[in-house]
Amino acid sequence: MTQRALVCNTYSAEETRIVGASLSPVLLPGDVISLSGDLGAGKTAFVQGVAIALGVSTGVTSPTFTIVHEYEGRYPIIHLDVYRLNSFQEVIDLGFEEFLDPESIVLIEWGEAIAPMLPRRHLEIDLRRARDASAENERCLIFRPHGHEWVRKVQAMRATAETLLNAAAAGTGSGPRFVVTGEPLPRDDRDLIRDDGES
Amino acid sequence: MLVLGIETSTPQASVAIGSEQGVVASAMVSRGANYNEFLLPAIRFCLEESRLGYRNLGAVAVSLGPGLFSGMRVGVATAKAIAQTLSLPMVGMASLDLVAYEVRYSAKTICAVLDARRNEVFHAFYRSSPGGIQRMTEYRVEKPGQLAIGIASRPEEVLLVGNGSLLYRDMFEELGSVCEVGTMSHAFPNARSLVELSLPRLFREDFDSPYDLKPLYLRHSARRIQWERIRTERSA
Numbered sequence: 001m002t003q004r005a006l007v008c009n010t011y012s013a014e015e016t017r018i019v020g021a022s023l024s025p026v027l028l029p030g031d032v033i034s035l036s037g038d039l040g041a042g043k044t045a046f047v048q049g050v051a052i053a054l055g056v057s058t059g060v061t062s063p064t065f066t067i068v069h070e071y072e073g074r075y076p077i078i079h080l081d082v083y084r085l086n087s088f089q090e091v092i093d094l095g096f097e098e099f100l101d102p103e104s105i106v107l108i109e110w111g112e113a114i115a116p117m118l119p120r121r122h123l124e125i126d127l128r129r130a131r132d133a134s135a136e137n138e139r140c141l142i143f144r145p146h147g148h149e150w151v152r153k154v155q156a157m158r159a160t161a162e163t164l165l166n167a168a169a170a171g172t173g174s175g176p177r178f179v180v181t182g183e184p185l186p187r188d189d190r191d192l193i194r195d196d197g198e199s
Numbered sequence: 200m201l202v203l204g205i206e207t208s209t210p211q212a213s214v215a216i217g218s219e220q221g222v223v224a225s226a227m228v229s230r231g232a233n234y235n236e237f238l239l240p241a242i243r244f245c246l247e248e249s250r251l252g253y254r255n256l257g258a259v260a261v262s263l264g265p266g267l268f269s270g271m272r273v274g275v276a277t278a279k280a281i282a283q284t285l286s287l288p289m290v291g292m293a294s295l296d297l298v299a300y301e302v303r304y305s306a307k308t309i310c311a312v313l314d315a316r317r318n319e320v321f322h323a324f325y326r327s328s329p330g331g332i333q334r335m336t337e338y339r340v341e342k343p344g345q346l347a348i349g350i351a352s353r354p355e356e357v358l359l360v361g362n363g364s365l366l367y368r369d370m371f372e373e374l375g376s377v378c379e380v381g382t383m384s385h386a387f388p389n390a391r392s393l394v395e396l397s398l399p400r401l402f403r404e405d406f407d408s409p410y411d412l413k414p415l416y417l418r419h420s421a422r423r424i425q426w427e428r429i430r431t432e433r434s435a
Contacts, residue, residue, distance in 0.1 A: 082424070086426075087424060088420035088422040088424065089420050089421065092268075097317055098267055100316075100317075110429075112429060116422075
């Protein structure tokens with residue numbers, strides 16, 4: 001089956017956090033989210049939005065140098081950044097397979113780098129800067145759901161995010177934020193998306 | 200000689216203190232606490248309740264897995280720290296050996312099977328020998344289906360023990376009467392068996408160096424992360 005990507009534009013790090021917060025109500029332990037995007041694209045901002053909305057009170061910061069952060073919110077949250085790792089073995093040596101326990105929500109920065117190790121069902125989020133260099137804070141968030149439940153969760157997030165973003169930007173009239181595209185999924189993943197119940 | 204045993208390679212963590220005269224104290228937990236939250240208080244509990252102190256210990260035995268990474272890491276690091284601080288000899292034992300040792304009185308071939316997550320199991324085959332067990336195969340990580348084929352291809356009857364055999368018991372029981380699955384009481388390696396099994400090695404002075412001792416990681420991946428390709432694609 002073909003799955004469509006959902007594209008969302010944000011105009012500040014705060015808006016990226018709002019989108020992250022909008023995803024949080026549908027997240028459950030066992031969910032895995034891969035975030036990709038250059039340094040400063042907003043990966044950590046998105047995770048901050050998710051974590052704060054899940055009741056994490058301690059500071060949520062980038063794990064680029066510390067590699068793994070664990071937070072206690074409504075559910076345990078594992079925030080991982082594989083940017084400084086060079087091999088799959090190093091990822092295994094972190095205890096990655098145990099992070100995928102059904103007890104925690106796992107958010108992986110640069111998850112695309114370890115795509116073959118990700119579970120079949122996960123949410124891929126690609127954060128890109130605007131092509132127009134003058135729009136310094138503008139970001140394009142591309143959500144690629146892998147698996148039916150993620151299609152549903154992304155739809156629920158969209159509805160929440162539209163409400164929250166409109167409320168936050170009241171009066172400024174920034175226009176429609178979300179676009180569904182028929183963008184094809186990345187090469188290696190196409191055959192993983194059948195979602196036939198096998199995990 | 201009083202031995203401190205530490206076994207944290209599975210979701211059931213345990214510590215025990217004992218000698219050739221038997222185990223004098225043990226503590227076990229299967230859920231709730233993190234390994235690092237459990238381990239030192241559990242050792243203190245065992246020492247205090249048996250009116251002993253760290254100075255009474257003569258050796259440290261630790262389970263090296265195979266098992267869950269976070270547990271092995273905490274268990275091995277703690278065991279090394281205690282052994283080095285108190286200048287005690289230490290020995291490392293395999294978790295699968297401990298599981299098989301529990302059912303050493305069986306005349307059947309014993310297969311110890313521990314859940315490795317991600318639809319795989321760690322396993323090894325044993326036969327009982329006078330006073331213990333003898334391992335016949337390497338420690339392996341495989342899909343349970345592959346293990347079932349391995350069992351089916353053996354001429355003899357096999358007794359499976361360990362939480363991996365319970366998790367995939369339907370698959371193994373399909374093999375029929377050649378295959379018996381053990382009960383929950385033998386599902387996990389425990390520190391009491393670890394203490395008992397470590398004593399012969401300690402008496403032989405067959406020690407491990409704390410500098411060389413490493414958990415048994417059976418999963419390996421030589422694959423490099425393709426950062427060059429990722430960066431090129433992103434900038435495209």
